[in-house]
Amino acid sequence: MAAPGALLVMGVSGSGKSTVGALLASKLGWKFYDADDYHPEENRRKMERGIPLNDQDRIPWLCTLHDVLLRDIASGQHVVLACSALKKMYRDILIRGKDGAAPTGEEPGKEDKPTAVQLLVVYLSGSFAAISGRLLQRKGHFMPPELLQSQFDTLEPPCAPENFMEVSVDRSLSEITATILDTLKMN
Template sequence: MAEGIPLNDQIPFPLFCREHTCGQNAILACSALKKLYRRILENGEFSCQNESGQQENEGPPAPLKILFVHLDGPMDLIASRLRKRKGHFMPLTLLQSQFDTLEPPSAPESFITVSLDGSISEIVAEIEAYIRKTY
């Protein structure tokens, strides 16, 4: 992405497979834009290979309990925030590709949608309140 090239389905799979196998409680921030990517984060991918080309999983791993937080906002708002970032890997030129790729979460996925209209502290407070109430 730093080179101005959007991610494709060949790039995220190994990353998502490694994240699934960590087996610890974690908060992971990523652009799991497609339902397939979110399924891999929850369930793993049977054909994941490590860097030496060896199979990492023998069979289906146990599904993880994951809450996906869909940060929702109009492209012009997100573009204005991207313009303010200094030294970030995501160039503004790739924003449209992110919107084109996005498959918003839907049932039966475990998710909440949070509007980006609020301040960062309001957004975080909404997410924290949901987690406290639900988990």
């Protein structure tokens, strides 16, 4: 696989996606996006009421994120995206667009336009106990700690043939970022 145009920092709520993603983007000089900023208001209200999102809620949001990634990468900008991306299907949508399938070209002769994002998935993994402890300390976030179990229930950790690396959240922030940066140098 070619060097990634984007890094997806994924994991359940409270795993450190936004913190790790923003730090990586800063160190790499890449653009940073937090997927939470792109949730429609209906999704935010649902989560604030303690109702887990379903696929119908997530797919339009993921398609929007795919379009953002594709736009930036097409203009030569590398991107770090912090996004839960709990299911393989969700990661496929981030890479290829709606339903994980490449969109068809609108104009004849434009079919060769890239529609897939070269993505390295960085999976921040940790135990329920460790991550729930972090969530209980977090203030002012729309995702209540009570929804964490639903995220673990939904989680499909990345596996081959996905282009991914797993990093434990039990490590320090500097160790996590150093591990990811070392892996990028090898790509």
